Amino acid sequence: MTQGSQGLHERHRAVLPSWLSLYYERPVELTHGEGRYVWDAEGNRYLDFFGGILTTMTAHALPEVAKAVSEQAGRLIHSSTLYLSRPMVELAERIAALSGIPDARVFFTASGTEANDAALLLATTYRRSNQILAMRNSYHGRSFSTIAVTGNAGWSPTSLSPLQTLYVHGGVRTRGPYAELSDADYIAACVADLEDMLQQTAGGIAALIAEPVQGVGGFTGPPDGLYAAFREVLARHGILWISDEVQTGWGRTGDHFWGWQAHADNGPPDVLTFAKGIGNGMAIGGVVARAEVMNSLPANSISTFGGSPVTMAAGLANLTYLLEHDLQGNARRVGGLLIERLRAVTAGLDVVREVRGRGLMIGIELVRPGTDERSAEAASLALEAARARGLLIGKGGQGGAALRIAPPMTLTVAEAEEGAALLADALGEIQGRLAAS
Structure with a gap:
């Protein structure tokens, strides 16, 4: 986190409610976006798989x-x-x-x-x-x-x-x-x-x-x-x-x-x-x-x-x-591909209990490896690991143990494949860390 971002975080805590949640141990300041990507104040680029809580529906900076x-x-x-x-x-x-x-x-x-x-x-x-x-x-x-x-x-x-x-x-x-x-x-x-x-x-x-x-x-x-x-x-x-x-x-x-x-x-x-x-x-x-x-x-x-x-x-x-632009059809086609891709890349991970959803509204429930116990810790770690790889996702679910994936509905096949690979890598790291603890 830059000095500017650190200072902004301190100012945030000084004037805003303590219950106003921020993602990440080092909260990110997003400055601009284009299409399905956003950039932070430090110049890092992220593939946005959460769309400001399902709100950037079409694309960032859509000209129309x-x-x-x-x-x-x-x-x-x-x-x-x-x-x-x-x-x-x-x-x-x-x-x-x-x-x-x-x-x-x-x-x-x-x-x-x-x-x-x-x-x-x-x-x-x-x-x-x-x-x-x-x-x-x-x-x-x-x-x-x-x-x-x-x-x-x-x-x-x-x-x-x-x-x-x-x-x-x-x-x-x-x-x-x-x-x-x-x-x-x-x-x-x-x-x-x-x-x-x-x-x-x-x-x-x-x-x-x-x-x-x-x-x-x-x-x-x-x-x-x-x-x-x-x-x-x-x-x-x-x-x-x-x-x-x-x-x-x-x-x-x-x-x-x-x-x-x-x-x-x-x-x-x-x-x-x-x-x-x-x-x-x-x-x-x-x-x-x-x-x-x-x-x-x-x-x-x-x-x-x-x-x-x-x-x-x-x-x-x-x-x-x-x-x-038939974005409903795109959600069906690319979302279906993304769900199946996520199921395939997480099939061997004990930390993943379930990949569920439909269209571009996908949840991944995480558990402590080797159990059926929901793991909020795994979800928080996965959020951080995905961010470190340039991917923004959300979380929620019972006990805070589910990852939430809802990209803008113009998501391309290539971006779906990119996001799935980044998330699979992040979850693989998390499984190893939890298994060792």
């Missing part, structure tokens, strides 16, 4: 987005939702049409946390209940209400809550009491668990909120069809389904544009939330809901920063680029 931002900023940066905004209406029209939700309405926010917070407000108001179903190992944001429906202890700093949250099985396929079942039996067991919970609950439940693939949870998810089976139960009780697409949206999973479409036997969710990738780094989040749910709030509301002209211009340019 930079041009849209610059042109809009030169005309008008801010107005608020108290005034008509052509970019906001145009992006809302496109997202409503893509959502699959009939008679859809769109509300823009400045983050995924705020989007999920708004979805919870809509559901509890519409159903006149503060009871929420959520998935174990889930993550939905850092606000008071979204922490209240987060099922991952590492990201839930308080038990105080404005909601009564009930957690159901289904988000983690390869661990837990149903792990050894077939997919069909797994779904049946999770549905039975849901039915049993509803029988034990007094009063009406407002909604189930669920990530089709759990993001912070380590890119784990249920068999396809689980949420369709859940939906049949929910519909009988009038319970809404909120699909948290903050990380799974926009084609990242490859097979589908939205994560919910892997569970689409009986139609779209009642409410869908989005954020991260749509702005390619600009602060955009939002909620899509059918009109009767969206319009159920009995009071006025605005958003000062949600739907800002500059972020809407960025979102329009980014979405246009994604669709015109």
Whole structure:
């Protein structure tokens, strides 16, 4: 770390919260990027396999987005939702049409946390209940209400809550009491668990909120069809389904544009939330809901920063680029290759329990070699070893033992091969270090 970076780290610690996490023993200051690569203040180049937490969706310094931002900023940066905004209406029209939700309405926010917070407000108001179903190992944001429906202890700093949250099985396929079942039996067991919970609950439940693939949870998810089976139960009780697409949206999973479409036997969710990738780094989040749910709030509301002209211009340019260049198809093709390549290069490593995921949303669960014990130590060491080789990845999962891989969706085959080789080398080093300790 240079003196400049060291000084910046010290300044960071002096004025920012102690709980604001930084990666790496020597935190890195990123200064610029291009395509799938970024550079730090010391001039080191990295292949970016995390995209600012799945947010640099298309590419760093994408000319189309930079041009849209610059042109809009030169005309008008801010107005608020108290005034008509052509970019906001145009992006809302496109997202409503893509959502699959009939008679859809769109509300823009400045983050995924705020989007999920708004979805919870809509559901509890519409159903006149503060009871929420959520998935174990889930993550939905850092606000008071979204922490209240987060099922991952590492990201839930308080038990105080404005909601009564009930957690159901289904988000983690390869661990837990149903792990050894077939997919069909797994779904049946999770549905039975849901039915049993509803029988034990007094009063009406407002909604189930669920990530089709759990993001912070380590890119784990249920068999396809689980949420369709859940939906049949929910519909009988009038319970809404909120699909948290903050990380799974926009084609990242490859097979589908939205994560919910892997569970689409009986139609779209009642409410869908989005954020991260749509702005390619600009602060955009939002909620899509059918009109009767969206319009159920009995009071006025605005958003000062949600739907800002500059972020809407960025979102329009980014979405246009994604669709015109079939980045969903690229995620399916290159992501499929990357998953198989990672499975091949880690096949002989005891530190790797599982390579999972779909498209460009890949998790690698690490364990202490020779055991099935999750190893947060291995994940932290792997993060450092990958960085030393010029590769940026993320981590999360149960016990902090999973590596998270989510490159920009323009990733090439050559870059996928490069990243897999770098990560295999890093994991080989980690296995040796852990085995010797």
